[in-house]
Amino acid sequence: MRVEGDEAVLGITDYAQDQLGDIVFVELPAVGRALAVGESFGVVESIKAVSDLYAPIAGEVVAVNEGLADAPELVNSDPYGDGWLIRVRLARPLDEGALLTAEAYRALRADGA
Amino acid sequence: MTHGAASALRQLTLRDRHIALGARIAPFAGWEMPLQYEGVLEEHHAVRERAGMFDVSHMGRVRLEGARAGELLRSVTTFDVRRLEVGEAHYSLYCTEDGGIADDVFVYRLGEARWLVVQNAANAEAGTARLRAAMPSVDDVTVATVMLAVQGPEAMAALERVFGTDGRLAAVAPRRCLETAWRGETALLARTGYTGEDGMECIVPAAAGGALWDALLAAGVRPAGLAARDTLRLEAALPLHGHEIDETTTPFEAGLGFAVTLEDGAPFTGRAALERLHAQEQARKLACIRLSDRGVPRAGMAVLDATGATVSTLTSGTFSPTLRAGIGMAYLPVALATAGTPVQVQVRDRATAAEVVRRPFYRRPRA
Structure with a gap:
């Protein structure tokens, strides 16, 4: 997740895309849908598995990555860039301390491994 | 899966090679199997466009020998294997008395009185028991051998680089096989597969399996896992036992009538039910x-x-x-x-x- 003003861009982590393997289909919500924290807003599918996408924050979907319809592999090749999933207008200012940075997440994964 | 079940999984002879190549390992039919290496899409395309290989040593392999082996084999499978020439192979089925499909198998006639049957891993124990009930001398060579399926438009060229370019491999027609000496061992090379591509399935003694894998890698064949094997077989519309076919489905509705011989009149398990089903509209x-x-x-x-x-x-x-x-x-x-x-x-x-x-x-x- 990348916060830009009162909006956040959501994607999956590099670790998650690697674990899922080649992504062949992404289903995203309609623009305008309101998301609650923890709500499922779509799925990413690899050849072998279907994984639900959960909102880490509350807000309204203001854009979805239309490019993934024809190129779902962008989620694998560029999860923090062109492989973004949705853009959400935050329902309330973010308490950034409650979420992990990519560095902290990597450190956590490294510890857990 | 419980810890006990996990520790009971059987391991492939070439397991260390798969892990060294970065394979993700997953349980399948009681075996620890390579699911994928680099990635399923890459492996799938490698097989469709060049050449890939699958370690399918989990499949049950049994050898039968004896003057009456063909007769007895016919009595437990749907295809009249007695009509096969030496060096010929055919798809066949083990049916229940009701005509349901207990397993699908490949039967290879290696000699006048020598046969090989390849069974699905999940059904191998039951299949081998079925064979043993019909005939005394059934030799399970699953653990003693390694089986590699080399598939793709460039598979035959790669196999010739390994086994020799003298034209013997190219002369093996589809659904035929050849026994050949390789590094002091006997290798069985069959022009069969499960991907819709050209290629061969190679069975060698387990001790030679690693050398064969390495030689094929050196010849440019890409390792491919079970995940790609499944997408490839489904594109080719080849049935998978436990999915398209099982004991509740019959050969005719599955489009497998070519694996059922009724006209020879010989008895085999499921014959009466299959005759009845064959006479009906599906x-x-x-x-x-x-x-x-x-x-x-x-x-x-x-x-x-x-x-x-x-x-x-x-x-x-x-x-x-x-x-x-x-x-x-x-x-x-x-x-x-x-x-x-x-x-x-x-x-x-x-x-x-x-x-x-x-x-x-x-x-x-x-x-």
Whole structure:
């Protein structure tokens, strides 16, 4: 997740895309849908598995990555860039301390491994 | 899975090689199997466009020998294997007395009185017991051998680099096999496979398995895992036991009538039921379904007719890397099982547009 003003861009982590393997289909919500924290807003599918996408924050979907319809592999090749999933207008200012940075997440994964 | 079950999984002879190549290992039919190496799409395309190899040593391999072996083998499988020439192989089935499919197998006639049967891993124990009940000398060589399936348009060229370019391999016709000496051992090379591509399945003594794997890698063959094997076989519309076929399905509705010989009059398990079924109109037929809209069909999803009424359930489904579309198979009422019929697949909350297409989804271009 990348916060830009009162909006956040959501994607999956590099670790998650690697674990899922080649992504062949992404289903995203309609623009305008309101998301609650923890709500499922779509799925990413690899050849072998279907994984639900959960909102880490509350807000309204203001854009979805239309490019993934024809190129779902962008989620694998560029999860923090062109492989973004949705853009959400935050329902309330973010308490950034409650979420992990990519560095902290990597450190956590490294510890857990 | 419980810890106890995990520790009971059987390991491939070449397990260390798979792990060294970065394989993700997953349990399958009681074995620890390489699911994928670099990635399923890359492996799938390698087999369709160049050459890939699968370690399928988990499959049950049994040898039978003796003057009466052909006769006895015929009594437990649906195809009249007695008509095979030496060096010829054929697809066959183990049926129940009701005509259901207990397993699908490949039978190879290695000599006048020497046979090899390759069975699915999940059914191998039952299959071997079936053979042993019919004949005394059944030699299970599953652990003693390694089986590698080398498949793809460049597979034969790669195999010749390993086994010799003297023309003997190229002379092996589809569904024929050759026993040849390789590094002091006997290798069985059969022009068979499960991907819809040209290539061979190689069976060598376990001690030579690592050397064969290494030689094929050096010849440019890419390792491919079970995940790619499944997308490849489904594109080729080849049935998988436990999905398209099982004890509740019959050979004729599955389109496997070519594996059933009735005209020889010889007795075999399931014969009476199969004769009866063969004389009837089939009520349903295994059909190929391709999504017209985006989505990935999966086994177990409902198939609906154009009006939205549920008519079946997918036996398998996946994203086809070659067609870049969702594909699946299902038993459909015969009236719906013709190419061009519009149907729908219930993908989660969405009835997704689909169409019955000709079987198979993919057929390799003829050279």
